[in-house]
Amino acid sequence: MTRSFTVRLAVAFVGMGLAGALLTAVLVNVAFDRRFSSYVEDRREQGERELLAALRDSFVRNGGWEAEDLAGLEASALMSGLSFSVEDNVGATVWSSSDGRSSEMGAMHREMMGTGPLGPARRLLVEINGDNVGLAEVRGTAGGLRPDDVAFRASVNRLLLGGGLIVGVLALGVGVVLARRATAPVQELTNAAQARTDGDRGRRVTLDRLDEFGAMGQAFNQMADTVEEEDRLRRVFAREVAHELRTPLTILQSHIEAFQDGVSEPTPVALASLHDEVHRLSRIVADLEALASADAAGFTLERRPVALRELLQEAAREWDGPLHEAGLGLELDLDDGIVADVDATRIGQVVANLLSNAAKFTSAGGFIGVELECVDGWAVIRVRDTGCGIPPEEMAMVFGRFYRGRTSRARGSGIGLAIVKQLVDAHGGAVEARSQPGQGTVFTVRLPQA
The missing domain is CATH 3.30.450 (Beta-Lactamase)
Structure with missing residues (x-):
């Protein structure tokens, strides 16, 4: 009881x-x-x-x-x-x-x-x-x-x-009044939490106080706002993923039915188109798998001393072709001799996601820069672009799951940067973004040196 x-x-x-x-x-x-x-x-x-x-x-x-x-x-x-x-x-x-x-x-x-x-x-x-x-x-x-x-x-x-x-009676009266006043904010928080449990997602608390209970009420409301925003992003993500899956599946279905009905022939061109759609589906599934595995990255990292200059050069070679086709330049400024105790595959994934994100937001004729230097015992990787930048009101949500910038010109799952943060955090590092609308964005990754 x-x-x-x-x-x-x-x-x-x-x-x-x-x-x-x-x-x-x-x-x-x-x-x-x-x-x-x-x-x-x-x-x-x-x-x-x-x-x-x-x-x-x-x-x-x-x-x-x-x-x-x-x-x-x-x-x-x-x-x-x-x-x-x-x-x-x-x-x-x-x-x-x-x-x-x-x-x-x-x-x-x-x-x-x-x-x-x-x-x-x-x-x-x-x-x-x-x-x-x-x-x-x-x-x-x-x-x-x-x-x-x-x-x-x-x-x-x-x-x-x-x-x-007389003092005892007065203490009883004053004690009851003070106890009710002291526990009223807690009761309101309890009622609000119960209401949210019962499905009232818009329930908030109104504690116009300057003490710890007021701070608790503000924290509760901020948590509720965050949860509501995450729910909205999940719904948007589900809608986007459904759309992304529906398009290639529709193309695959229509082509296969045409082949079955004899309307068209499985020519090399038609098969190449189907292959592209399958690759598109694979990419979406891979993004979802990457997000799931990033949650447990701290337990699955295969750490070893890695020369970061060579790792970044390899990533640049892989992205040189796609960036060239998009009309984007790639510039490298990499210091030599910087070694970090990291999982090379995971950090390669971090760099690939940052380059992919930069390519989505940079128009043809722009460039993407990759830098590497040592600062105060940290290996610092920067990926900068000359793209459209990120609005100030969106900066706090950049690393959120399922978040896609409203200025993005390309479709995406909205989880690339969330994966970056998860993997960097698993390595004991930190990642941050700085941006000015119309002037581009700089993502900075800090990793502990070996």
Whole structure:
């Protein structure tokens, strides 16, 4: 079962929000406890200081310790959550709040205030002008917290808990909104891809964004445009191939039927015409086979050190006759001593395709040049012509399969240059074209030297 990325992203937002709220609550609670404990301790010390001041005042006022006067201090001590007893400077107990009625009143007060039992005793010296006049044993509420302190701390904890819940709800809402917005472009791309799978070839995405999703949408649209253009070229290619095959087949059929019906005789001229048509069919089939084999050329290359000057001279000799018949000149400018580790047959096919392409686009009276030189460790072959050139809008499609230039004067399969690129790439090289309309074209092939 697939899990929605939107749900997972929303849960992640909620988790981060709750984790942040929980961490904040814990840190605030820890800091609050420290400050509150410090506050309780300061208040206890303040109460002890006030009690000692009251005891000193009682001693001075009465000229010594008076139990009745000390009993009068019990009420204020109880309000501070303290219980005390006093000993004189020889250790005799003068007064204690744990005796008799004072003890009962203290217990009733603690029960009424809900402060709980008393904590451990602290023994404090009572000094006047540096002289020790007695000892006060002071006991405070266990834990140092009064009911109002406990209530205040509980209210703070409830406030933090409520704040955490509110943050969690807000994180849920914000997480859902952000998750949907974040995954909306992905969903649109998914829908567009599914639509194309279902046959809607014109489906595009509209992501007017400047982020990665916008770039993804542009890449998707460019891919769709490329696929659509390739489909168009395949249809054009199928139509062209059908036309190319139909013409020689029609001629062959008509001549053979004429021979069978006795309408005409299989004279040498008629047979030569049929031979030309068969050769034309063979050329078309060979082009298709070459394109198929070029895809796997990287696995079938028979590499060896090849002197490129001799290879180009041989190709020039093979094309000298056809170019001369077409009224085209052929010029060679070949550096010597350049050796490349290549498949000689495949590179010969590359040169033949480039010369054939140049011949198709060059009018009688023009010339084709073949150059060879070494540049930065690369063997560079250039085939230039003085033909009609390639329009700028067609340059990006020159090496595409099934592509035939609109200015071509001769029929062709439209795969010659695609084969060139496949074979050069298989050798680890590169091929590029430069052209100016009306001024000719230059194809440059770079091959790694041996």
